[in-house]
Amino acid sequence: MIDFSLYIGKDMLIKKKPNELLDGFLEEYNLVEKINVGKARDMISKTLKYYNTKEPNGCYTEELESKWYDDLERGKTNYSLYNTKYYFTDLWCCWKIYSRIYLRTLIQENGLNDCQTIKSGLGRIRCILDLGCGIGYTTASLKQIFKGANVYGTNIEGTRQWKFCKHMSKKYSFNLIPNISKIKAPVDLVFASEYFEHIENATDHLLDIIDTLSPKYFYVANSFGTHAIGHFREYRHGKGTLFPCSIPHKKISRRFNLMLATQYERLKINAWNNKPALWKRKTG
Numbered sequence: 001m002i003d004f005s006l007y008i009g010k011d012m013l014i015k016k017k018p019n020e021l022l023d024g025f026l027e028e029y030n031l032v033e034k035i036n037v038g039k040a041r042d043m044i045s046k047t048l049k050y051y052n053t054k055e056p057n058g059c060y061t062e063e064l065e066s067k068w069y070d071d072l073e074r075g076k077t078n079y080s081l082y083n084t085k086y087y088f089t090d091l092w093c094c095w096k097i098y099s100r101i102y103l104r105t106l107i108q109e110n111g112l113n114d115c116q117t118i119k120s121g122l123g124r125i126r127c128i129l130d131l132g133c134g135i136g137y138t139t140a141s142l143k144q145i146f147k148g149a150n151v152y153g154t155n156i157e158g159t160r161q162w163k164f165c166k167h168m169s170k171k172y173s174f175n176l177i178p179n180i181s182k183i184k185a186p187v188d189l190v191f192a193s194e195y196f197e198h199i200e201n202a203t204d205h206l207l208d209i210i211d212t213l214s215p216k217y218f219y220v221a222n223s224f225g226t227h228a229i230g231h232f233r234e235y236r237h238g239k240g241t242l243f244p245c246s247i248p249h250k251k252i253s254r255r256f257n258l259m260l261a262t263q264y265e266r267l268k269i270n271a272w273n274n275k276p277a278l279w280k281r282k283t284g
Contacts, residue, residue, distance in 0.1 A: 011144075012141075012144050013137055013140055013141045013144065014100055014103050014104050014141050014144075014145075018095070018096040018100065022041070022044070022092070025092065025135075025137075026040055026041060028167075029088060029135075029164055032163055032164045032167045033088075033160050033163055033164060035085070035086070039086075040086060040088075040089055043059065043060045043086055043089040044089045044092055044093060046058075046059040046060070047059045047060060047061045047089060047090060047093045048093055048096070048097075050062055051093055051097055052097075060086055060089060060090070061089070061090045061093070061229065064081050064084065064087065064090070064229045065227065065228060065229050067081060068081055068229050068230065069227075069233075072232070072233065077200065079156075079230075081229060081230075082156055082159055082161070082230070083156075083158075083159040083160055085160070087160070087161070088135060088160065088161055088164065090229065091134040091135045091161060092135060094134060094193075094194060095134060095135060095137045095138065098193055098194050098221065099134070099137070099138040099193040099194075100137075100138075100141075101272075102191075102193050102219070102221055102271075102275070102276045103138065103141050103142070103145065105118065105269070105270075105271050105272075105276070106118045106119045106145060106219070107119050107145060108270070110270055111269055111270050111271075112267065112268075112269050112270070112278070113268075118219075118269055118278060119145060119146070122188075122189065122217060124188075125146050125149050125188045125189050126148075126149055126150060126185070126188055127149060127150045127151075127152075127183075127185045127186060127187045127188050127189075128142050128146060128149050128150070128151045128152065128187070128188065128189045128190075128191060129152045129153075129154070129180070129183065129187050129189070129190045129191065129213065129215070130142055130151065130152065130153040130154070130174075130191045130192075131154055131190065131191065131192040131195045131196075131209075132154060132155065132192070132193075132194075132195040132198065133153030133154060133155050133165055133176070134155075134161065134165075135161060135164060135165065135168070136153060136164065136165040136167075136168030136169065136172070136174075136176075137168070138153075138191070138193060139151055139152075139153035139165075139168070139169070139172070139174045139176075140168055140171070140172035140174060142174075142191060143172050143173060143174045144172070146189075149188075150175070150185060151174040151175065152174065152175045152176075152177055152182075152183055152187075153165060153169070153174055153175070153176055153177070154177055154178065154179060154180065155176060155178070156178070157178040162176070180208070180209060180212055180213060181212070183213060186213070186214065187213040187214075187215045187216075188215065188216045188217065189215065189216065189217045189218075189219060190209065190213070190215045190217065190218045190219065190220075191219050192218070192219070192220045192221070192222075193221050193276070194221055194222070194223055195222075196220070196222050196224075196256065197222060197223055197224050197226070197228070197230070197231045197232075198230040198231065200232050200235060200236050201235070201236045201237070201239050202224075202235050202252065202256060203235070203237050203252070203255055203256055203259055204236070204237065204238070204239045204240075206256065206259060206260065207259065210263060214281070215281065216280065216281050217278065217279065217280055217281070218260065218264060218277075218278070218279040219276050219277075219278050219279075220260075220276055220277050220279065221275045221276035221277070222253055222256065224249050224250075224252045224253045224256070225249055225250050225253065231249065232249060233248070233249050234246045234247065234248055234249065235247050235248075235249060235252045237252075237255065257277075260279050263281060263282060264279035264280060264281050264282060265279065265280055265282055266278070266279050267279070267280055
């Protein structure tokens with residue numbers, strides 16, 4: 001059970017059902033980036049069915065996935081797919097199916113140590129980093145959950161979703177940045193919802209975040225073994241070293257966790273299917 005009264009009033013994004021928010025989201029997105037609202041709504045409906053059933057249905061997301069993997073086979077990493085006109089429809093679905101659930105897990109009862117919410121167990125959180133902030137709903141929600149915290153969201157500068165997230169950052173008072181080098185304050189919490197799978201050098205990127213920001217906590221949900229836009233079949237490890245290597249996507253999750261475990265301990269939380277994972281920096 002979640003006691004929303006401890007947080008914010010009726011405007012709390014994760015308090016509302018996604019279907020309640022969808023019309024407003026599409027209208028708002030259309031103000032920032034002109035779209036066919038009816039077409040977008042239909043695309044979202046079809047994509048949700050694709051995600052929920054795992055059965056091909058010719059939806060837009062399925063088309064982008066095919067294009068992504070076809071290009072990978074030819075040795076091309078086609079990041080331009082992130083800037084297609086209706087890519088945001090997939091981002092909405094990811095918010096509904098994944099990120100929103102992970103956020104709600106932060107404030108559900110008995111989330112940590114069987115006696116408190118995860119949020120309350122974290123103590124004072126003053127600075128948060130949301131990696132790969134999508135349409136900005138997750139970053140905005142973190143700002144609502146952690147009142148008074150300085151919240152950053154990273155995104156790809158110059159893309160359509162960057163433009164919309166810029167609008168969201170002004171509306172919800174968070175900071176939109178292109179990379180972690182723009183963060184000046186120490187980071188207490190890193191939130192990464194289905195993010196690292198999109199980084200070919202995922203483990204190197206993880207180490208860079210740790211070395212640069214030394215976060216107190218990581219709250220991470222990875223799906224390296226799944227088939228999706230932007231996911232790789234092999235991940236690179238050891239960039240810039242004498243012995244770089246490639247790791248199959250089915251094995252990279254273990255390497256990722258082992259690397260985290262050298263400096264962080266995984267805390268036991270009450271999360272469905274053990275996602276996300278909460279890691280706390282070791283002391284001493």
